[in-house]
Amino acid sequence: MQTNVYNIAFAESTKQVYLHFWGCNIKCKGCVCQKVVYDFMLDRNMHLHLAEPRGLAAAPERFMAFNDVIDTLVGLEAKWVLFEGQEASLDPQMPFIAEALHRHLGTTNVLLTNAFVMPDLRHFDKVAVGLKAFNENLHREYTGESNRTILENFPRIFHSGVPMMAETVLIPGYIDYQEIEQIAKFIASVDKNIRYQIDAYFKAGNNPWRRPTADEVDRAVEAASKHLNNVYAYKGSEPREFGVKSIFPTEAELDAAELAPAVESRHLVYA
Numbered sequence: 001m002q003t004n005v006y007n008i009a010f011a012e013s014t015k016q017v018y019l020h021f022w023g024c025n026i027k028c029k030g031c032v033c034q035k036v037v038y039d040f041m042l043d044r045n046m047h048l049h050l051a052e053p054r055g056l057a058a059a060p061e062r063f064m065a066f067n068d069v070i071d072t073l074v075g076l077e078a079k080w081v082l083f084e085g086q087e088a089s090l091d092p093q094m095p096f097i098a099e100a101l102h103r104h105l106g107t108t109n110v111l112l113t114n115a116f117v118m119p120d121l122r123h124f125d126k127v128a129v130g131l132k133a134f135n136e137n138l139h140r141e142y143t144g145e146s147n148r149t150i151l152e153n154f155p156r157i158f159h160s161g162v163p164m165m166a167e168t169v170l171i172p173g174y175i176d177y178q179e180i181e182q183i184a185k186f187i188a189s190v191d192k193n194i195r196y197q198i199d200a201y202f203k204a205g206n207n208p209w210r211r212p213t214a215d216e217v218d219r220a221v222e223a224a225s226k227h228l229n230n231v232y233a234y235k236g237s238e239p240r241e242f243g244v245k246s247i248f249p250t251e252a253e254l255d256a257a258e259l260a261p262a263v264e265s266r267h268l269v270y271a
């Protein structure tokens with residue numbers, strides 16, 4: 001059975017696996033997959049955080065079979081698995097992968113989701129919801145979709161009992177600290193102890209926005225902290241204490257792909 005998994009990245013020292021699924025049901029203008037398709041945290045990709053986008057990254061063409069995903073993670077003796085993507089929950093195989101990993105390895109399974117559709121959380125131990133914007137018009141403009149079902153699913157996820165957090169990308173002058181404060185108020189209406197992470201925007205796609213400064217990130221944290229007890233930021237300049245390598249495709253396959261002639265901007269394929 002084929003899955004939507006196109007990339008497995010692995011931190012050997014911590015036994016953490018990053019499982020990437022292709023396909024999404026919304027179209028964020030700032031989606032990082034426009035710039036980097038394979039895990040942004042791979043050692044080989046760390047320099048891309050600050051790089052200017054150069055056209056749109058090519059969509060992956062190879063996907064893993066269910067048994068290969070499980071066998072690979074068993075071989076790695078994975079302890080912690082992040083299901084991310086694009087949108088992992090769109091893969092009908094996702095709940096079965098999570099179940100098999102619980103059964104074979106007793107992993108801690110973490111789902112990163114946009115919550116546009118309520119995900120099957122039966123075999124997840126943590127969930128992180130990406131909230132793009134609170135203002136519906138802004139959300140529509142940024143993603144092409146209303147946020148109504150997302151805002152309905154957020155408390156449903158909380159009440160499912162699976163520990164959850166939320167995160168938002170801070171984009172100066174667009175999804176700025178005032179909007180972050182509105183999102184924080186919404187999260188607090190569910191529970192003011194939900195962890196909230198503010199991520200600094202990295203330039204991706206054909207957008208006019210710049211990265212926020214450290215002071216702008218701090219201002220957004222301050223605005224959110226008026227309403228929430230656990231607000232953190234990822235500025236992108238934090239040192240990382242472990243290496244991350246690609247298992248599928250292999251590092252050698254990624255090397256070969258980088259040596260191949262450049263392909264002119266190709267458009268992302270959204271499921």
Ligand code: SF4
Nearest residue numbers: 024026028031086114
């Ligand atoms: S939800 Fe995530 S994967 Fe989907 S378009 Fe937005 S940033 Fe990209």
